[in-house]
Amino acid sequence: MMSTMRSHDQFNTTVYSDNDRYRGVKNLRTLLLMNEEDMRSRGLEQFALIDISSYAKDGTERTVKGFRAVKYNIPKGSASGYMPELNALCPIGDFSEQSDQPLMKQIIIDVKASR
Numbered sequence: 001m002m003s004t005m006r007s008h009d010q011f012n013t014t015v016y017s018d019n020d021r022y023r024g025v026k027n028l029r030t031l032l033l034m035n036e037e038d039m040r041s042r043g044l045e046q047f048a049l050i051d052i053s054s055y056a057k058d059g060t061e062r063t064v065k066g067f068r069a070v071k072y073n074i075p076k077g078s079a080s081g082y083m084p085e086l087n088a089l090c091p092i093g094d095f096s097e098q099s100d101q102p103l104m105k106q107i108i109i110d111v112k113a114s115r
Contacts, residue, residue, distance in 0.1 A: 002032070002054070002109045004083035004090070013084045020082075023072065032081045032111065033072035042111060044069045049114035052081075054107050056091030064088055066114055079109065 006012075007020035007029070018027045025031065032052060034044075044050065047070065053063040064086065074080060089107055 001077060002052075002079045002081065002086070002089070002107045004086050004107075005080055007082055010082075015084075025070070028068060028070075029082050029085055030066065031068045031070045032079050032086075033070050033074055034079050034111070035074050035076045036071045037076055038079070038111075039069055039071060042113070044111075044113060046071055051112050051114050052086070052089060053110045053112075054089035054091065055110075057094050058091070060091065062089050062091065069111070079111070 007015070007025070008022045009015065009017040009019055015029065018029050019025065023033065032050060039045075039048075047068045050067050050069045051063055051065045052067055053061055055061055067081070067085075072080075089109065094107075095101060
């Protein structure tokens with residue numbers, strides 16, 4: 001399960017730098033913060049190139065390629081990355097019936113090493 005987030009130097013979709021002091025990331029935005037055990041189970045090393053796919057309720061699949069896997073203290077089975085870079089994985093038809101907003105915090109994904 002993936003959620004998207006903003007970095008420290010970001011206001012909405014305007015990004016002012018590639019640094020995120022909140023999470024200790026420098027010079028990188030095309031990343032996926034992952035649990036270390038989840039990375040190990042997929043044979044991924046720190047900063048390995050990965051492809052991330054999401055699956056919409058209507059059955060469509062979306063993929064982004066060439067992101068970096070980054071170890072982070074996040075619960076097993078969870079992952080997080082920056083928006084707008086990962087917005088492409090958010091299906092427009094998947095939204096909350098309560099708020100009528102896109103499901104940017106609850107995206108089902110699959111992570112594989114890039115080829």
